Amino acid sequence: MDIVEKLAILSDAAKYDVSCSSSGSTRTNKNNGIGNAESSGICHSFTTDGRCISLLKILMTNICSYDCVYCINRISSDVRRAFLSPSEIAELTINFYKRNYIEGLFLSSAVYKNPDYTMELIIEAVTLLRNAYNFNGYIHIKVIPGTKTELIARAGRLVDRMSVNMELPSEKSLSLLAPQKTLHNIMSPMSFIHSNIITNIEEKRIFKSTPDFVPAGQSTQLIIGATNEDDLKIIRLTENLYKSFKLKRVYYSAYIPVSTNPLLPVIDKPPLLREHRLYQADWLLRFYGFKADELLTERKPFFDTNYDPKTDWALNHLGFFPVEINTAPPRTLLRIPGIGHRSVNKILALRRVHKINSDNLKKLGIVMKRARHFITCDGRYCGDMFNDFYIRNILVDQKAKALTSTTRQLSFFDS
């Protein structure tokens, strides 16, 4: 099999991992090397599904000894298999990098023979890149669940980011769909990486020359819609991962049907709107000071299809509004639908020198379509009528409505 064919198979197999970020690394470069890791992250291209291409995202191999039901590469699946050697991976990366196609490498793999064997090969590829090619660009590797900690420790000193995919949000779902994985062998590398990152930061404070350990932090991915967990369960889990393991990102991947196993739900389209709502909520947890339990409750454990989570929160807390733009503290401004961090900064700048009216707000680029119902400018209400039913009606997310009306999960009464 020639390399073009191998790449086609192994990039096709890797594309369902949604992470593409290349940002946040602070690793110090080796002299005379090639490349660097930008703290801000760079998109080199965009796929026809609109996702950013930042890294060469491939599997080392899709030859797998596991049999996870939801996975296209499971041992029982009838797909073409390929394997890229460590030196092939290193050469591909360097040559793509020099031509400015990518920021670096995102290397993952099926479980080839056993977890340790797979991990050793991944480490060999990364070692080649860092030591033989003096590659300073971004490297993200996937930890194969079940790998011994010694190998994780070795890998952590070479790469920028590591991730262990949770895939399924509970032990029950795992044992149902991924019988060879356990919550324990997913959580224990996560916690190992976390404690090493902490130790590394402390050591660096004392000895500046201490080599970095996973300087861009760790992330994980959850598959949405393959099992029956509700949104509340998922964002509580997310919140917990951010809190206890200081994860940089939790990614959500709408389940795309890859097999017809009776254990899997029958759907004709991936639940993209649900995935979108989870990302919106994730954003609120990380940057807007929201708590999982503020966004959803046991009584209402799924996000509303009609409103984004922030608008939904606002509609259920109308007592908090309307907020006065000219005097509200930044934390309060951030809770207004249609106003984000950028808008808050502009508002804070302008109100130091000028009394803000609704015309100013429009020009600052604030989404007045949403925001106006929740604010006053110098005492004057900017919406039409501060009335629950009225605002609910006017703010229905039409785009989301269009998106859901074509899927058959929704009943006639949902709209």
Next chain:
Amino acid sequence: MTKVKILTYDGSFLGLFTAIYTAYYLKQEVEIFKVKDEIPGLISPTVMIETDEFKANKVFRALEQKVGKIIMDNIYFVFLSDFNYSSSLIYSYVRLCFKYGREVALHLELPEVLTFERTRNKVLGEAHRMTGFIRFKKLGEILYAQIEPDHNILELVLDHFSSRLGSEKWIIHDKKRSIALIYNGKESRFVTVENEPISNLQNLDIYESLWKKYYDSTSIKERINERYKLRSMPKRYHKNMLETE
């Protein structure tokens, strides 16, 4: 109706500041354009301003003292934009700088300040985009790239590529402006390019074929969304990018 006077200058940064100097002493409304700009409704009298380093520096220094380095940088970024209104916008902004000092950036209620900020963001945004979208082709030992950006961002990507490809030799050629940035493995220089851009670039080497293959196989067909893609990667950039040309 026209009481507006039009000043033009040679397109250099010093030229712009000379024009601003001149404008300050004219007791009438002034618009400033680069000579090559398209000037709308050519009815007003036009005066070509000769670049004068002394006058330019005088304005520049006074201004820098008044507003500091960050705002001076912003003015330069707006200068690099290719809108025909940029020079006049900078002139109005400079007047506001002398009026408000460093606080000028807070005055987002003023249309000039908003437009200034937006224009600056467009330039910096495109420069950031280009750090991703530039495609080098390997020609022997040299990496060669062609670009046609909306704004004159070539010098804004210099630091990025010289720290990243510090021991390589490379050229980034702005076809639209007939200028190129040449890096010889140690230092860089800007040159104007008279000859036709290198055109015979069709033959793909193995890594170029691999990249095209990679690009095609990494899309998820269940999630196709052309609108998303074009929003992030507008069509005008496609012709200089290997995977979409």
